[in-house]
Every structure is written in C-alpha cells, then in structure tokens.
Amino acid sequence: MPPSHPRPEDIQVLADALSATGEHTASAGELLLDHLVTVGDHATQQALDGLVDDAVDGLREISAGCRELALSLGPVATRASASDRATDTGARPQVRELR
Structure with a gap:
C-alpha cells in the first residue's frame, strides 16, 4: 500500500520525469516527421x-x-514541502484510520 502522505521530493521527481518525458516524446514526433x-x-x-x-498524433x-x-x-509538491517545513518535528505525519 502506498504511503498516505508522499514526500515532496518524490512528487517533484515525478513531475520532473513527466516533464522530461513530454519533451522527449515531442522531439521524437518531430524527428519522425523529419x-x-x-x-x-x-x-x-x-x-x-x-x-x-x-504515430506523431499519438506522441x-x-x-x-x-x-x-x-x-x-x-x-x-510546493504545498507539501511548505507544510512539511512548518510541521517538521522529525516524526512521521499522523494518519487517520479508515473506517
């Protein structure tokens, strides 16, 4: 089960990877046309x-x-990072149990 509160750095890494993938697929489409x-x-x-x-439309x-x-x-990521800095006590955030 994934953590209920992802770490801000993980969110930022994911955003960076998605951005890079977007750039690569756009350039791959242009390369295919060339x-x-x-x-x-x-x-x-x-x-x-x-x-x-x-193929280019898909890319x-x-x-x-x-x-x-x-x-x-x-x-x-920005909000999560700000809230972690504001409540950083070295302990993990409290998570409510699902009912």
Missing part, C-alpha cells in the same frame, strides 16, 4: 503518411498529457 520518405507508389505513400501521422498526445500532469503536480 525522416518521412517518399516511396513513389501512391497507395504505399498514402499508407505510410497515414501511419506516420497517427503529441503523450507529450501534452505528461506536461499537463507535470504542471498539476508542481503546486502539490
């Missing part, structure tokens, strides 16, 4: 163009999703 070839046969070219377009969606999650985690 390497698009012309094959000569019309039907084959249409199929290749459709495949590349779908852009992954990139946008990762960036959105990273942005939403930023304030969470």
Whole structure:
C-alpha cells in the first residue's frame, strides 16, 4: 500500500520525469516527421503518411498529457514541502484510520 502522505521530493521527481518525458516524446514526433520518405507508389505513400501521422498524433498526445500532469503536480509538491517545513518535528505525519 502506498504511503498516505508522499514526500515532496518524490512528487517533484515525478513531475520532473513527466516533464522530461513530454519533451522527449515531442522531439521524437518531430524527428519522425523529419525522416518521412517518399516511396513513389501512391497507395504505399498514402499508407505510410497515414501511419506516420497517427504515430506523431499519438506522441503529441503523450507529450501534452505528461506536461499537463507535470504542471498539476508542481503546486502539490510546493504545498507539501511548505507544510512539511512548518510541521517538521522529525516524526512521521499522523494518519487517520479508515473506517
């Protein structure tokens, strides 16, 4: 079972990893477009163009999703870090039991 209060540094590491993944997938999509070839046969070219377009669209969606999650985690890490500094007594936070 995951901890009920994640550490702020863990949240920040996750946000950084999501941000990096967003950057990498965006650049991978651009790289894929840069390497698009012309094959000569019309039907084959249409199929290749459709495949590349779908792949680039998928990479852009992954990139946008990762960036959105990273942005939403930023304030969470900041709030968690501030609350930990305010209540830092060296002990773990108190957790209520679920009923």
